[in-house]
Amino acid sequence: MPCFSEDFQSELAELMRWRRDVRHFRTDPVDEAVWSACLQAFLFAPSVGLSEPWRLVHVSSETARALALANFTEANDQALNGYAGERAQLYSKLKLSGMREAPVQLAVFCDEETGKGHGLGAATMPEMRRYSVVAAITQFWLAARAVGLGVGWVSILDPVRLGRDLGVSEDWRLVAYLCVGWPKDEQDTPELERAGWEDRRKALPIEER
Numbered sequence: 001m002p003c004f005s006e007d008f009q010s011e012l013a014e015l016m017r018w019r020r021d022v023r024h025f026r027t028d029p030v031d032e033a034v035w036s037a038c039l040q041a042f043l044f045a046p047s048v049g050l051s052e053p054w055r056l057v058h059v060s061s062e063t064a065r066a067l068a069l070a071n072f073t074e075a076n077d078q079a080l081n082g083y084a085g086e087r088a089q090l091y092s093k094l095k096l097s098g099m100r101e102a103p104v105q106l107a108v109f110c111d112e113e114t115g116k117g118h119g120l121g122a123a124t125m126p127e128m129r130r131y132s133v134v135a136a137i138t139q140f141w142l143a144a145r146a147v148g149l150g151v152g153w154v155s156i157l158d159p160v161r162l163g164r165d166l167g168v169s170e171d172w173r174l175v176a177y178l179c180v181g182w183p184k185d186e187q188d189t190p191e192l193e194r195a196g197w198e199d200r201r202k203a204l205p206i207e208e209r
Contacts, residue, residue, distance in 0.1 A: 018188055019141055022150030025101040025181035030149065035104050035180055038143040045136035048128035051117030054136050055172055057107040067165040068107075068157075068177065069099050075156045094195055098152045102179030107162065108137060109172035133175045150183035 004012075042054055059065055076096060083091050099105065110133045112126070122128050141151050159174035192198055 015142060015146060018186075019145050020150065020183075020187060020190065022152045022179070022181075022183045023095045023098045023191060024184040025098045025103070025150060025152075025179065026184055027101050027103065028182050029103050030181055034147060035144070035149065038140055038147065038149065041139040041143040042136045045132070045139050047117070047132035047136070048122050049117030049120030051114055051120075051122070051129060051132065053111045053114045053116070053129040054133045054175075055109040055111050055168070057109070057166055057168060059105040059107055059166070059177075064166060065099070065105060068105070068162060069097075071157050071162055071165070072097050072099055072154060075158055079156055090195070090197060094192070094197065096156055097154045098179040098181070099154060102152065102181040104180035106176075106178045106180065107166060107168075107174065108133060108176040108178060109163070109168060110175050111169070111171055112173055113171040130173065130175055137176055137178070144180060148182065149180055152179040153177070154179060 039056070042056075045052075045054075047053060059068055080088060080091055110130045112129060114129070137153075144151050154177040157174070157177055162174055162177070163170075163172060187194070190200060193200055
């Protein structure tokens with residue numbers, strides 16, 4: 001078991017603090033070797049039953065990106081209609097996607113019917129497969145941040161439509177649409193907090209039983 005120094009522990013804490021959800025990207029290309037190396041973090045990620053259920057799609061063609069952007073635009077308009085008054089005005093000003101600018105875009109799916117892992121740990125909680133995908137995404141996110149890349153998770157999408165547009169297996173379920181690129185600026189405060197949408201908690205809500 002390696003022994004991590006106090007300096008490393010401090011830098012790790014700083015890395016996690018700077019793991020922001022990025023919406024504003026420069027359009028500069030990212031060398032494929034750079035972001036591909038970050039994806040190797042998936043290989044070290046934990047997964048229920050060692051099922052490794054993540055399935056990645058590099059959304060690179062103009063056609064696929066246009067379909068994904070149209071999906072977001074329609075879903076975002078519908079979401080706006082769910083708010084009223086000042087909250088609706090604030091929502092309309094939020095930048096909730098970097099899909100127009102981000103040079104790298106990845107759709108991350110969970111294979112709900114994978115035979116790998118033989119169902120271990122997923123019989124009573126099948127959602128553990130999707131949680132495993134989220135854990136892998138977190139590791140990728142930290143690896144990307146460590147080399148200066150920003151990542152933005154777009155969740156305002158119709159997942160079924162996106163899977164159909166990308167032509168993936170019917171057994172796959174969308175977990176994340178990730179925009180990846182060089183951030184336009186660096187902020188250690190969440191954008192939604194800066195915009196006045198919500199405040200970050202100052203303490204963990206832990207209960208005793």
